[in-house]
Amino acid sequence: MTSTYRYVFKGLLALMLFGIVVSCSKDDEIVDPTSKPDPEIAQLTKKIHADSIAATIGMLQGMGTRFALAENRRDVAVAIMNKFKSYGYATARLDSFQLNVYFRNQYYETWQYNVVCTLPGVEFPDSLTIIGGHHDCILRSTEPESPLDVAPGADDNASGVAVTLEIARVLKQSGFAPRTTIVFATFAAEELGLYGSQHMTNRLSDTLAKVKFMLNNDMVSFCPVADSTGWYLNVIDYPNSVDFRKHAQKICSTYTLLKTVNDNTYRNYSDSYNFYLRSYKSLFFISQHDDPNYHKLTDLLSNQNPRFAREVAKLNCALIVEANK
Numbered sequence: 082m083t084s085t086y087r088y089v090f091k092g093l094l095a096l097m098l099f100g101i102v103v104s105c106s107k108d109d110e111i112v113d114p115t116s117k118p119d120p121e122i123a124q125l126t127k128k129i130h131a132d133s134i135a136a137t138i139g140m141l142q143g144m145g146t147r148f149a150l151a152e153n154r155r156d157v158a159v160a161i162m163n164k165f166k167s168y169g170y171a172t173a174r175l176d177s178f179q180l181n182v183y184f185r186n187q188y189y190e191t192w193q194y195n196v197v198c199t200l201p202g203v204e205f206p207d208s209l210t211i212i213g214g215h216h217d218c219i220l221r222s223t224e225p226e227s228p229l230d231v232a233p234g235a236d237d238n239a240s241g242v243a244v245t246l247e248i249a250r251v252l253k254q255s256g257f258a259p260r261t262t263i264v265f266a267t268f269a270a271e272e273l274g275l276y277g278s279q280h281m282t283n284r285l286s287d288t289l290a291k292v293k294f295m296l297n298n299d300m301v302s303f304c305p306v307a308d309s310t311g312w313y314l315n316v317i318d319y320p321n322s323v324d325f326r327k328h329a330q331k332i333c334s335t336y337t338l339l340k341t342v343n344d345n346t347y348r349n350y351s352d353s354y355n356f357y358l359r360s361y362k363s364l365f366f367i368s369q370h371d372d373p374n375y376h377k378l379t380d381l382l383s384n385q386n387p388r389f390a391r392e393v394a395k396l397n398c399a400l401i402v403e404a405n406k
């Protein structure tokens with residue numbers, strides 16, 4: 082098939098999709114994209130800044146450790162909550178839960194703290210669009226320092242928190258009024274067994290919440306390639322979100338500089354997995370560039386690529402705005 086035929090085919094496909102969208106547009110519909118950017122989405126994604134993402138990663142790294150069993154775990158959650166508040170979200174809050182675990186032969190009884198912040202929906206306030214990532218981090222046991230005292234976790238996962246915060250900032254400061262309620266969430270104790278997202282999904286399920294979709298960002302700032310033509314993002318799906326993943330890949334090529342792949346090897350190893358287990362549609366974004374600093378003392382801001390993370394944030398933002406404008 083030559084490129085000319087491809088354009089004709091694309092045109093027919095767009096007409097067919099337009100027909101489908103017009104005939105059955107409702108709240109749970111994902112509108113299919115054309116390759117032409119929507120001006121409102123493009124305008125909003127332009128407001129996402131790499132500097133702002135880098136500053137948040139630096140702030141979180143500067144807390145010394147974000148290990149889930151360290152004494153400062155509540156301070157970490159409060160710092161993130163205050164960042165949401167500084168953007169104008171008066172109702173940003175902590176959502177606590179009890180966690181008792183054995184870790185490296187020691188028993189810990191702890192309270193853990195997710196951070197939850199909402200932008201209320203104007204048309205379907207009971208329907209939720211969720212974006213987030215875990216805020217705790219960990220060092221592998223072979224690292225020389227105690228994992229209780231120090232774990233910078235810039236890529237894993239200050240980056241996912243920073244992307245979540247940046248979208249919250251842009252949407253609030255732009256006065257965006259979403260159709261559904263947008264929930265910005267950062268999760269505690271992911272590294273010990275996905276506990277923060279388990280707590281949230283248990284609550285959602287108990288209250289029969291309607292979740293439009295969930296976007297999980299975990300390790301989204303490592304990319305050693307300077308030239309953006311070589312930037313790759315892995316878009317991970319679940320059996321109930323395959324079509325949505327394909328849609329996200331199209332959206333990615335429309336609004337960002339990133340190229341995408343789909344490799345589901347690690348899909349059970351981050352917070353989106355709990356959403357899938359509760360039958361919610363979720364995607365998991367992770368840099369396709371293997372991070373040599375994974376769970377090491379060298380997982381520092383100086384080894385990150387905030388311009389890459391900005392593109393990931395643009396993808397998240399485009400998906401959220403498209404579904405809510």
Ligand SMILES: [Zn+2]
Pocket residue numbers: 215237238271299300
């Ligand atoms: Zn992680």
